[in-house]
Amino acid sequence: MPNITYIxxxxxxxxxxxxxxxxxxxxxxxxxxxxxENEEGVLAYIQKNDWSENILESIHILENEMFEISFQVKEIEQENWNATWESNFKPIRVDDACVVRAPFHEKPDVEFDIVIEPKMSFGTGHHETTHMMLQHILAHNYEGKAVLDMGSGTGVLAILTAMKGAATIDAIDIDHWCYLNTKENVARNNCEHVNVFEGDAALLIDQKYDVIIANINRNILLSDIPKYVKCLNANGILFLSGFYEEDIPMISSKCNEVALKFEKNLEKNNWVAAKYVF
Structure with missing residues (x-):
């Protein structure tokens, strides 16, 4: 595959x-x-082929007087991505039981040691939604379960369920880089029974799962929740994240329409990770 230039x-x-x-x-x-994300703000990347000079016109927060946001722009070759994230990526510790780290970090003394290389994929554990989903997984029994990780990103959530004893795991992401990166990280963590697919909820045909994990944005969740429910076994569990606390009534209403009941949620910096049961 030829090198891709990013902005x-x-x-x-x-x-x-x-x-x-x-x-x-x-x-x-x-x-x-x-x-x-770093201590000063955010590094954001888009393929040059998808970029335009007016790309920021729809970014309304840049016009919000409550915040001061400045930026610089440069091109970056795909091959330089590792050096970029290595300089910013720090190990993430979740509830003293799980650490998400890079291969160059020291091996920690924890039960679940996850080694990843993001490579343009979202889901390192730094963001609140991924961190809270890891917390949900740590608190749940996955032994012998069938699991779906929808919007897998780096594959870190699927990997943790595998480490916790899930029997079969499907990881799906619509982004090609996420698909490739999940495959790499699954192999890196010796999780051979994680099956990785490129696509969206249209791939969910006749599959059945005990647990479905979906860390995506609110609008996609609202559209796809009915599809998830069709794939849930009796007494199945749906973990959802990627939305704000004020979105819970909207998400819960959609879940109630398909017989899902809200059980609990975690909240961090206004982001939410909610648990629904079938």
């Missing part, structure tokens, strides 16, 4: 929260594929 935006954000989260959400809607 990197280096956003300096003040105050950092909640502006960074809103910025990432709006950039994602505009077509940006990958983000690295």
């Amino acid at each position: 990197e935006y280096n956003f300096i954000v003040h105050p950092l929260q909640p502006a960074s989260d809103i910025l990432v959400a709006e950039l994602g809607e505009a077509g940006f594929e990958s983000f690295v």
Whole structure:
């Protein structure tokens, strides 16, 4: 595959929260594929072929007087991506039981040691939604379960369910880089029974799962929740994230329409990860 040129935006954000989260959400809607959050703001990446000079016209938070957001732009070759994220990626510890790290980090003394290389994929554990989904997984028994990780990103959620004893795991992402990256990270963590697919909810035909995990944006969740329910076994569990606390009534209403009941949610910096039972 030929090298792909990316456009990197280096956003300096003040105050950092909640502006960074809103910025990432709006950039994602505009077509940006990958983000690295740091102490000053956000690095955001989009393929040059998908970029235009007016790409930021739909990013409304840039016009919000409550926040000061400046940015610089440069081109970055795909082959330089590893150096970029290595300089920003720090190990993530979740509830003293799980660490998400890169291969060059020291091996930790925890039960679940997940080694990943993001490579333009979302889902390192740094973002609140991924972190909370990891917390949900840690708190649940996966022994012998059939699991779907929808919007797999780096594959980190699928990998943790495999480490916790899930019998079969399907990981699906519509983004080609996420698909490739999940395959790489699954192999890196010796999770041979994680099956990786490129696509969206249209792939869900006659499959059945005990647990479905979907960390995607709100609008996709609202559209796809009925498809997820058709794939859930009796007493199945649906974990959802990628939306804000104020979106819970909307998400819960859609879940109630298909006989899912809200059980609990985690909340961090206004982001939510909710558990629904069938």
